[in-house]
Amino acid sequence: MKEAKKKDSLPVVLVIDDDESVRVALTNLFRSMHFDVLVFGSAPELMASKLPDAASCLVLDIRLPGVNGLEFQEELAKAGIHLPIVFMTGHGDIPMSVKAMKAGAIDFLTKPFRDQDMLDAVTRALQNDRERRDGEETKAKLRRLFESLTPREREVMTLVTKGLMNKQIAGELSVSEITIKIHRGQVMRKMGARSLADLVRMAEGLGLHRAKTGMQT
């Protein structure tokens, strides 16, 4: 799956529902809301196709054949797809809905739903995605910069942003302090950080100090 950069394309709503009627109806609905719609009959279908390069969100029935909506949510996250999800359900699944919301769903609507509710949810979702995408871009840029660093520089950056003093870093890396200072300066320059605080933020953004387990933000 590739990500193409197209900032100015229409937002796309991705719909997964096994029921054709529902797909058609949702298509009509979203188009009437001036959204672009892509429909899929099943989760695998979605996974097999190319995601649009635009802000998008996912509207899916929580009970899809073969796969639990929540599980799918996890699967997507594992696959690095961070689409915001709006769940629908034909059942009155209250416990399910709580779980879904806790898992970070944008909203949970029961069929038949009010169009306004769907509109609001999708709008929110798309907004999220847009923000995310923007965030993603920024992160991408940072990553490129980070990659332009030499390995030693990367090490230094990591340790500096950890809060270690130059001396400590020199000791850690078994080089002289001066070397560290030089590396530091390079890092600052390459990364475009104007201050240590900036660098720290950048490091956080790069997730240099992330724990192994954690939720995707």
Place this chain on the structure above:
Amino acid sequence: MQIPVPIWQPRPRVVLNYAIAVLAVAAALTVGLMFEHFLQSSPHVSLFLCAILFIAWACGTGPAVFVTVLTIAAFEYFILEPTHSFAIVEKDMPRLAVFSLAAFFVVLLSAAQRRSAESLRHARDANQAIVEELRRVNEMLRVENAERRQAEEKVGRAERQLKEAIDTIPTLITSWTPDGKRDFVNAAWERFTGVSRTEALGTEWSTIVHPDDVEIGESKWRNALTKGEPLQIEQRLQRADGEYRWHFVERVPLRDDTGKVTKWYSSAYDIEDQKQAESALQLSRAQLENAERELRLTLDTMPTFAWRTRADGFAEYLNKPWLDYTGLSLEQALGWEWQIAIHPDDRPHLLAAWERILASGKAAEVEARLRRFDGAYRWFLFRPAPLYDDAGNVVRWYGTNTDIEDRKRAEFALQRSEAYLAEAQKLSRTGSIGYDVTTGEFFWSEETYEILGFDRSVEPSIDTAVERVHPDDRALVRHQVERAMRREANFDYEHRLLMPDGQIKHVHVVAHLVKTASGSEELLGALMDVTQAKKAQEELQTAQAELAHASRVATLGEISASIAHEVNQPLAAIVANAQASLRFLNHESPDLNDVRGALEWIVKDGNRAAEVIQRVRTLVKKTDTQKVGLDINDAINDVVALLQRELSAHRVWLKLELAADLPKVFADRVQLQQVTMNLIMNGAEAMQEIEDRPRLLTIRSSLDDAQVAVAVKDCGIGLTAEDQNRLFNAFFSTKPGGLGIGLSICRSIIEAHGGRLWASANADHGATFQFVLPLPEAA
């Protein structure tokens, strides 16, 4: 000569005499007194003397004396002075004395007169008697004379006749001299022997006798001659033609006054025929004896007991086997004693029957138990038969006893088994029917009559039976009758009976054609009253239908969430489409095509929702079984449509392998849908715990061996062998909290359709539930 009239003398009785005497005296007295009075004369003495005379003459001496005394007294009393007293004056005493003397003289005289008269009479009588006698003798002599003359004539006649007779009668008559020589033979003798009279004179007896008889005849004749005793002998005498013929010869002596034999007379008559008859008789007697002996032997050898009684039943003879069997001796059993060998319980009955038989005089049979020598009793058939004389009266009874113990046992066994059968028939409400195809004879057992409601006197026939058949079923029954006429072999059908009182009975008839030992063909069958069973079955079916319905409702309840979902889907689509349409219309330049599309989908979705509701409603409905031509795939699809959501919610992956062009089965749609639904749900639930493989549920329909087959295969936890056995039992469930009636109802439904439902464990994982339904019979 004339006999003079004897002197009459009255002889009145004695008392009368004395009474007359008194009267006479009284009369004399009275007359005397009257004379005295009227005529002044007193002839008293004379009168008294008259009286005395009269009495002496009339009454005899005694009364005369009495009268005398009376007259004297009267004279004295009445006549002599003083009158009326007995005193006598002296002067009258001579008068009295004279009177008395006179009186007595009179009495004496009269007495004497009487005496002489008496003796005269006697003499006369005697004389007369002698004359009488003489006359009589004379007469007698005369008669005798006449008789003698007659007799002489008669004798002469008789002699002649005798002579004729002697010469005529066929008996051979001979007379002999005392020393045994012939001196006369009659004509018959002459004719028979061919020897003339003259030639025979002086000959000995043996001249015409058969040589073989001579010796014995000789000794007997000698004996007779000597003793003078009559002789009887049978001898063969020679006929003129030389033939010897048996004769019975009798010789009697004629004695004279001194007892000396003066002549012998003999007669001989032909007994040849008799003799022959006798020898024939002897022969036949000998034969008879032989026969009797043989009979006795037979009677004593043959195993049957035989006996003979008098006409009154008194036993005269019992054969050896009888005696051997009972262990009695002939003496012990003769007469009436044989009765002791009869079983005490049977004795009254036997004796009563015996009495009846004796009275009726006709042969008959009676059964009774006879005691064996060892005390055991066995059943025997007593068969007396009468022997009649010419007049038709019974003179003897002959009888046999035959051992029928085995037959009796068989009879009892048969009776018992018949009783059991009858009882069994009654209890099970099954009647027997039989129809002899050759003779056309019908048989109905007791219970058949009962079921059909006919009186026992009714003659069984097809038409009679059909009377009872319910009008609507008559065509069916007639068809079966035609089949029977065509000698078809097997029958098994049910129909209704309509009884006269309007009651309806259900009957089940089974029959088959058998060939009997005698070669004829018979239709043997049973008629079972299954009304109760039918009723019970109907009630059961009703209950089952209710249960099935309840089960359906329960199942629907279980999947209600899914159903709600099924409805919600189209509803959601409808709402979304409608909303979309409104929004489209609010666009600056609305694309009506979009609107149209949306509206079309609304219609479709609305119908879809309605369908779901309809499906649910169908399942919820409580209907009687309605069998129609049904495409099983349609039913499966309907159910799948309902369950789709549920299955997907449980992550069950449904695979349909439905054969195309399956022939229709004759079934109830709702019920088959229920079964399919149940099986699918069970399959899905069986896979609830499965995580390591896809939860695959396969539904396959196919045509298998002239049956439509449906299989629901899961890959769940499978079945243990134990489960398999109990799976279809009511109230057995492997589900926690499961009622366990689902599968048993499914089985009932399938079986009610003539099919089969079963489960088997798969080779790899899970189980397969299958059912087959028969194709409808070709009409």
